[in-house]
Amino acid sequence: MSNEHETNRDNTLAQIAGAATIDALEAVRVEALGKKGWVSALLKTLGKMAPEERQAQGPVIQGIRASVADAIADRKEALERAELEAQLATETLDLTLPAPTTPKGSVHPVSQVMDELAEIFADLGFAVATGPEIEDDWHNFTALNMAETHPARAMHDTFYFPDHDADGNRMLLRTHTSPVQIRSMVKQGAPIRIIAPGRVYRSDSDATHTPMFHQVEGLVIDRDIHLGHLKWTLETFLKAFFEREDIVLRLRPSYFPFTEPSVEVDVGWKNEKGRRVLGGDGDTSGHGWMELLGSGMVNARVLEFAGLDPSEWQGFAFGVGVDRLAMLKYGMDDLRAFFDGDGRWLDHYGFSAFDQPTLSAGVGARA
């Protein structure tokens, strides 16, 4: 008897192993484990056995059932896996085809640099101030110690409007961000530390000048601010902005009506592969100086115009071209391209939205 069972079992196991499809396997299962299957029939015989016989046969018969059931389950899983693989094989995609793209936006270098400046100067305690671009000649000139007949006025290449404001002042496009100094001092008094970035305008247009460009103005007024503070501030700012310690400044006496003493600031550069890279002493070989900033101690008359008492308050101001800073740091060579909106240029020189300048990550975005 047991031999017969074993033969049946072996036959069934062979059928299971030979089942090529789920359906064939199912037929084998019904034959063995189905209601009328031979294993089911065998199980039923257990009930009719005497206890001793059942004790002996029970494990044998259960063992047969288990081995068949296990073999079916294993075979089923194998067949299903093969079936799935066969199906997946028909679903192959050509993944060398391009996936849908998301357009890549960009931040304009001027905005990026203005954000960098705001970040650096915030650390030095400077707030960001703004003022109108359509100014009156009092704020743009008179209050900055450029009287109507001052030759410096004529040197500013000013864009004028035919209009006058209610006080009779001629309206114009501001030629520099310096009127923001006046407005800020009038509004908030002293002490004060501000930078004022923004658009400025000169009726000048050639390879290196555009009629509109960007400047940032800095102003510090307090009781004991002197030229040494100005020098430190500019050094500190430029080192932080260009993220290099070897920035060397050369201060030259100069003239601006709104500062006294007035100082023009040159920065040392080095020729690296045909590009002027800031850093190093301009007097050493292979180096040179470039004029970068105008600055000075705020003229006492300007303080008076802005309603401050020059015997109590003093301080410095400086101005520098934002576009110029951007060009020097990020390597553009054509100012006109800044204002063209050429998508190719914006893609190339623009910055990722996520290049948000922070002091901890470094304010600059590396190439």
Next chain:
Amino acid sequence: MKFSLEWLKYFLETDAGVEEIAAALNKIGHEVEGIDDPAVRLEGFRVAEVLTAGKHPDADKLQVLSVDTGDGQPLQVVCGAPNARAGMKGVLGLPGAVVPANGMELRKSAIRGVESNGMMCSVRELELGDEHDGIIELPADAPVGQSFADYHDTSPVFDVAITPDRPDCMGVQGIARDLAAAGLGTFKPVEPSNIEASFACPVEIRTEDPEGCPAFYGRVIRGVSNGASPEWMQRRLIAAGQRPISGIVDITNYLMLAFGRPAHAYDLAKLSGAVVARRAVDEETVEALNEKTYTLDASMTVIADDEGVHDVAGIMGGQNSGVTTNTTDVLLEIAYFDPASIGVTGRKLGLASDGRTRFERGVDPAFLDDGLAILTSLIQRICGGEASEVVRAGLPPIEAMDVAFDPAMTAKLGGVDIADEEQRAILEALDFTVADDWTVTVPLRRHDIEGPADLVEEVVRIYGLDKVASVALPRSEGVARPTATPEQALERKLRRAAAARGLNEAITWSFLPVPEAMHFSVHRQSQNGQAELWILDNPISEDMKAMRPSMLPGLISAAKRNADRGATTSRLFEIGRRYFRAENGTSDEKPTLGVVLAGSAQDRGWATGKAVGFDAYDAKAIAMNLLESAGAPVGNLMVMGEAGEQFHPGQSATLRLGPKNILARFGALHPATLKAFDIAGPVAAVEIFLDALPAKKGGSGFARAPYAPPALQAVTRDFAFLVPADLLAGDLLRAVKGAEKKAIVDARVFDLFEGKGVPEGKKSIAIEVTLLPGDKSFTDDELKAISERIVASATKQGAELRG
């Protein structure tokens, strides 16, 4: 300003070399813009003697010379100059030398088959003058073989930028004085010689305009012969960039360039009656030396005689009374003109001159008599003649200013400690007088000194700005405080949100062509549309004339340029200002974000098929997205019309918070706008008015409102309505949401259909409504009741539930 080292040394005794002097000039505030050393340019040019000159075998106009260059071995040179002949001395350029006039490098060559080993040079080729009729002829004693640069005694030329506050340095003497103060040598002032006057001045001189011309001095010199000026003078003038003209003209120019003192010489024969400084009469004209005629007005000071105006005072002499080579008698004018009125006149006439530059900035009021004496003696020395007495009308402002100075101020303002005695020495070297009590008397030529701060500048610039040590700004305690205003923070956030959304930030001109500005002007249809725009008086071109009333025109033009360059897509944005007028005549500048989407929203693709252009929904998506980034309550915004006539009337809208507050407009542009900008459509655009955005409520701190997840899960129900074709989806949604405010948390359109199966004049809108239960799950009855209310509310909008 340009001057040669040799000229400088006339006023400054120094051993310093070119580099040292240049460094000192930069250090004390006279920026060296260039140094030109003619010796470098004249390298390879030598004094040479023509030994023989014979005819060129193949060319009539050429000669073959044998030239001695001092090497013992004569060189064969082909020369075309008619004056080349045996025995003469000239200048030979050897192979390798570069001709200054044209940059050509000389080479050994064959000219018409005859070998030539260099070139005999003309005056013009060496840039020594204009002559080019023949080669240079040197005197017989010129040493053969000497470098021509040495023989010619060339001198390096400095080109220095003089700041407008320092007219006293618009003459070589002033620069020498500054350099001496800086320790570069000893200043050698020029003492004017005593002029022997042999007759009374025959011309009456008056000033009838004491404001414009406080002082007018003059004298006559008779019997001059106005030939060429001497070589030493010509050389200095040429170095300074001044072309020699005639003895007397050159001498007045020399006085100006050496001493910063403009003067004028009239041909006495061409004057009649008294010579008077007066105001011009309106419409009076003068023909100036530049051969242009100027129409004058009563604000301008002129020099005139009985016949009329000769001279725009201090700015330019007249054509009719100038000296010529035939002039024998001259009237010299040396005057003091009011700087301010010179500037006004110069600007009105648009007339620039070296005289104006100096008078406008202020000449030395103490240098009239001395200047006239130097001028006279130079003329007598060079042109001969007898001098008259000096006549003087008026007085220059010669009251010297005293400044109460405290040397401690140098440290306070300049940040550098300089011993009192050193400060005193510096000021005295600059010709200031310093009293024991530190009252400083300012030399009259120093118009720039107004107060103690200017004296600090003088002391510090001579002492050396490089010696000012850096001092850290005092820092507030702790970590730096935030500085951005809410407006600045908003702009920064929006900029990066827009860039993150795939838009490229552009910066376009603030000014536009007037027609483009008008096209986007809010009131362009009204008659006073023009008045709203700011329009420049003196634009640089017609394309940059009107300040923009919208961000869009500049961006549309940029998109058009991109399309012209072959770009398929432009997604541009700009954050900037629109310019309007405030009531008090000042400007009202509104911060605005503009977006222009042109070309393909999606390029053709293997998965997506044909390229798809941008439409109003693309614009809406960006508008909503950016408004949300800006913190605007986007859920409460109303989509309304009136985006403006620049937009497609049926495909544009405004987004409003309340019926009047327009936060943004968006949509497809009107075909007329596309045509006006000559750009292919469709183009979609957005403008967000940043000043209209509601301010974030202040003082809210950082903590968010508490969050409690709903206890029970939301359920959704779908409704399909047949509605009139013109019913706005937004109206239907609002009705649906309003049906049961407590339970309905969201409702959105998931299907929209018109056409087969839907009756004419109707459309089908399917809406998914999300319901959130309160503390208990909805019962079937509750859900049924809510559904009924939703259907009822929709029905009021003309909707019927589809079966």
